[in-house]
Amino acid sequence: DLWQGLLWQDLRAALGQKSLPELVRELGGEPVPARPERMPERLSVFGISTLPPIFLDVLQAYGRFRPLRIYALQPAPVMWGEVESEKEWKKRALKRAEARAGRPVREDDLHEERGNPLIGSLGRTGREFFNLLVDRDAHDVPLKFRQPAGDSLLARLQRWTFEVFQDQPEERKPLLEGDESVTINSCHGPMREAEVLRDYLLRRFAGDDTLRPRDVVVMMPDPEGYAPYLRATFGNMEDGMPEFFPYSIVDREPRRESHLVDAFFDLLEFFDGRATNREVLDLLDSIALRARFGLEDDDLNTFRGWIRDCHAHWGLDGDHRRHFGSTETDEHTWRHALDRMALGFSMRGNGSRTWEGVLPFDEMEGENVLRFAKLS
Incomplete structure (x- = not known):
């Protein structure tokens, strides 16, 4: 919409900072x-299946x-970006035929050669990435491709994929006895999938010493x-199975992979x-902080009662509250609540006796002293 463009232009002018596309455009136009x-002598990029165009523009400038x-990755010795999916091919072929x-x-009346539908339907992201590289005049380094060999079902599929523009795979042949190069398992859920995978791998390891x-x-x-599901399956082997099965799960968010990173x-x-009191309690209930300070369920239940009775609602102290546009007072902050708890070590308030305006919290005795040390 027009108003959005005008809004961004006004923000750009008010901030006085150039946007990322502007910076990239200037970078590409610099003569030197x-x-x-500060630039590295050379740069190699690998392990990337795709990149946003603006990042490619930065690399092109470099x-x-x-x-x-x-x-x-390129699966076949052809211009991969020209391979079409079946849907794309039908749309183009119908338009030309009509x-x-x-x-x-x-x-059904189409008689054009459409090529390999498998690589066309499964490689869209890679094909688009190759087209982006070609649009930026990337020079393709000639590589020597090796045609897949073998008589297994997987090898025959690989050869068909390698020869991209063949409509049909090679002549059908009976499967080799014991050929498990391609198997399909129908499972009722992810847990069962993990169990089938485990049993399959154990069988393969038992039958192949290499x-x-x-x-x-x-x-x-x-x-x-x-x-x-993988942890539950491979981390707890059943009777008769190896006690330890080495594995690792990659491509996970660091916060999901490590409780320490999450904390x-x-x-x-x-x-x-x-x-807020909810945020503090959630932190204390995290696995990392529980382990670090030895917190038990009874400790957390006690803390909840203390926080409620000492009226700790939000804000570290008055100055912290001021940054959020509130009144600069320690009332109902963590500073005020912890002061009440700490003062409870020295004196009892009995609901009315204060010291420098702070009412002692009378629950600070016995094992609660040790609990307060964990909280503070």
Whole structure:
């Protein structure tokens, strides 16, 4: 909408800072780098299946002054970006056939060579990435491709994928006896999938002395979703199975992978927030802080009662509350609540006796003294 563009222009003018596209455009137009000594002598990019166009523009600007190599996966020795999915092919072929015939044409009447539908349907992200590279005049380094060999079902599929523009795979042949190169298992849920995978791998390891765990890669659409099932299956072997099965789960968010990392980010977010009693209790209930300070369920239940009775609602202190536009007072902050608890060590308030305006919290005795040390 027009108003959005005008709004962004006004914000850009008010802030006085150039946007990322503006900076990238200026970077690409520089005749010489501003600080060549800070640029690496060469740059290699690998392990990337795709990149946003603006990042490629930055790399292209670097490549004008220094050697740049991008290593990208290419499944066949053809111009991968020209391979079309079946849907794309049908749309293009129908349009061309109708233009020639001057009338509507059915899909069944198409007689054009469409190529391999498998690589066209499964490689869209990679194909688009290759097209972005070609649009930026990337030079393709000639590589020597090796055609897949073998008579297994997987090898035959690989050869068909390798020969992209063949409509049909090679002549059908009976499966080799014991060929498990491609198997399909129908499972009722992710837990059962993990169990079937475990049994399959154990059977393969038992039948092949040369096979090692480092030779196995298991691909899945959602590592986060499968992680608990894999841990439950491979981390608790049943009777008659190896006690330990080495494995690791990658491509997970660091916060999901480590309780310590999760607690660290929670702390960072906590100090940027209002420090409410709920946020503090959630931090104390985290696995990392429980382990660090030896907190038990009874401790947390006691803390909840103290926080309620001492009226700790939000804010570290009055100054912290002021930053959020509230009154600069320690009332109902953590400073006031902790002062009440600490004063309870020295004197009893009996509901009315104060010291410098602070009412002691009378629950500070016995084992609660040790609990307060954990809280403070």
